[in-house]
Amino acid sequence: MMTRPTTESQGFSVEAVRADFPILRTEVNGQPLAYFDNAATSQKPQAVIDRMTAYYSTENANIHRGVHALSQAATEAYEAARKVVARFIGAPESREVIFTRGTTEAINLVASGLGQTVLQKGDTILLTELEHHANIVPWQLLAERKGLRIEVAPVFDTGALDVEGMKAKIVASAPKVVAFSHASNAVGCINPARELIDAAHSAGALVVLDGAQSTAHFPVNVADLDCDFFAFSGHKVFGPTGIGALYGKADLLGSLPPYQGGGDMIEKVSFKGTSFRGLPERFEAGTPNIAGAIGLAAAMVYVDGLGREALDAQERALVEYALDALTSVKGVRVLGGDGPRVSLVSFLMDGVHPHDIASFLDAEGIAVRTGHHCAQPLMERLGIPGTTRASFAFYNTFAEIDRLVKGLHRIQKVFGS
């Protein structure tokens, strides 16, 4: 077995970091929890839990609506959170950050807006075969309503994106919008976003980047990427559920009509006609998830405090260790190709269905995910019902990966004919 690389020398102590996450002390089925379902949702550090408790204990009020002191405090905390998010993803201005429920709502918002502006009957939207349903279905609904065409960029048999094939598709199908994921939740490959965004821009297309998996794993800078829109979920970045954001370039976001109507997003309402506020309020109708936004900001401050480069290094060490260790298990094939990947391994095991694997591992306190990972078109393309996925975060340990591999050996023994 490969020697365990140490990142302690870079000032990163996994034991210290684990102490920040109370849930990691949980036992499952009498075993210490080994949480490998971080791509679905990550765990929350005490700093986030405390910040949200403090908000509800001492600052809770509705925002933008009162002159009283608490309302001022809540408004300030909410808007400060927006600044933190903008800085975290490299958005030049904080008004370019719209709080949403998560990636799904962010993509629905852009799809709806572009459907009323840029996209006309007969226009093409280009997606990829590896997209999450959240980056397929909103476009399909829109395509049906508006009479749009959907084209799909290919993947290789490993499930990794065929980048040259995608570039050829961009040229051939002349899409108005290209929407793709920065990193795949199903197989883990990191797509060369900047290269593809440049290709899309050269063809005159706008780009919507699904950052649900990238944001948690490595430093993202939307300005450097030059993407037009970027969506992500707070709960995958160690923040609470029910909060996420859409980034959009100010001029593009400003050109979109409102998404939902209601309070907070209006300038003046009259039955003769209503006028709307500018960015970002126009897209945040109703009372938003104030505590969620504040909790998300706390998560980002926490991550930045640990150092995103150090966390990235730790995660890369974990995934390389796992990839190497999995080669010792007979009949295991890891998907996603040999290119850059986020810290997850999605694999098949000869003769054993993913659900059986997950049940065995669960009995040993190891949480993995199985199934289609909300990427049914990809599973269909690969001709498989699903995979087993172990997705890591910086608080996972090499010893936990050893337990995973040991569990797989045991399954191999039970099922081996």
Added chain:
Amino acid sequence: MSMEDLYQEIVLEHSKRPRNRRAIPQASHRAKGHNPLCGDEIEVYLKVEDERIVDLSFQGQGCAISTASASLMSESLTGLSLVEARQRFAEMMTLLKDAGVPVDASKWGDLAAVIGVRRYPGRIKCASLAWHALQGALDGRPESTTE
């Protein structure tokens, strides 16, 4: 209960070498069952003569639990009347849903091993998949789901 109790020899054996995993070209009834949770799909075929099941088979790939359940179902229902088969279906659903209902081993035989899955709520639909397809076939519904 450990995993080895759920994945007993009988379950493993039927999942590795399922009985009646084939199509019936002259099937009088057939239907697909789909488990949207995992994407597994099973198609069940029946040959019914004089209100009695004379042949029962299935096709499709699934996890060990769903394959063993389909295989054992095909063995245990062949020869039963349609009324008896429907009753077995209803009893199977009750047994899977309610861990408090005792399993009569003399009646269920090897299927009792599959019913053990009811201690694992996340896996119950694996065991019921083929049965839902069976019921769909008897009701003349070409597709059914475990939902």
